[in-house]
Amino acid sequence: MSLLPEAGETTVEDDNICTQAHCFHAFDALYCALTDSAPIPPDFPDEKFPLFVTWNTKSSRPGRAPRLRGCIGNFEPLPLRDGIAEYALISAFKDSRFSRIEEKELSFLECCVSLLTNFEDASSYLDWTIGTHGIYISFPDPALYPTSRSSSSASSPFSSSSFLPRFTSRRTLTATYLPDVIPAQGWDKIEAVESAMRKAGWAGPISEDTRRSVRLRRYQSAKCTVDWDDFVQWRRDNGDETI
Structure with missing residues (x-):
């Protein structure tokens, strides 16, 4: 693509x-x-x-x-x-x-x-509307950076965190879902983003830090x-x- x-x-x-x-x-x-x-x-x-x-x-x-x-x-x-x-x-x-x-x-x-x-560039991985937007995500391969100090699984949509790790690899994983896919699957926003991360090829654990590493572009x-x-x-x- x-x-x-x-x-x-x-x-x-x-x-x-x-x-x-x-x-x-x-x-x-x-x-x-x-x-x-x-x-x-x-x-x-x-x-x-x-x-x-x-x-x-x-x-x-x-x-x-x-x-x-x-x-x-x-x-x-x-x-x-x-x-x-x-x-x-x-x-x-x-x-x-x-x-x-x-x-x-x-x-x-x-x-x-x-x-x-x-x-449009979303301000966070939750900055989009189910049923209106498709999502295109890109994120650094989590296998290639060290575990961050924050491992909270609580939802936090903000991507500007002082606890985010420094990415040392340029390998980027990407995936997309068209707008009608997400409501058809019955996913909420976090489930959709996590499914897209799996689709992109990430098979490891997903934490709040990995979700906050996602750059999301929304489209219609x-x-x-x-x-x-x-x-x-x-x-x-x-x-x-x-x-």
Whole structure:
């Protein structure tokens, strides 16, 4: 992943910035890659945004939530037409948590495109709102600095503590959660940050000092989702009678 946008970049107020057209373009990239069909040219503006493409498998049982099938993105603002198509395939074929998506799965898929906006530096690891913000955390590898004199596990959101250790290593661990992940998991803020630290690769104990070593950037997401039936209708509306 590239460096995050600076505060003020990709700042938008329009909740409809992400549309079905973006999702259809992502679905089209995957469909054409798996079937050798001709792509349909996108008709949305080629603006630049950081973005994520998520593939889910819909459950055959009513009321069951879709199951994650792949999700990868980039925090560098990308031209949407190439960026969405590229990350549609990266998330479908190169998410190391899953096997490659195959053609036989297409009819069970739904696609979500998330355009990331409104990046801000948080004043502490608790300075964000569940359900509104995604979080991007970075912190020095705790294995590479000595234990600090303060080992309290009590919540203290302030990162400016005289007891914080001096970091002697430049190795930095990073992780992110999109805004909808945290409420879906039912986490509070501390649970979300600690889960992100685990996701970043830290397997050791987590204390208040390790939490206060986190630099957190918050961001928002404009997203849209379509499923296979939506995509098939879109292809037909655009002249494909073979699908």
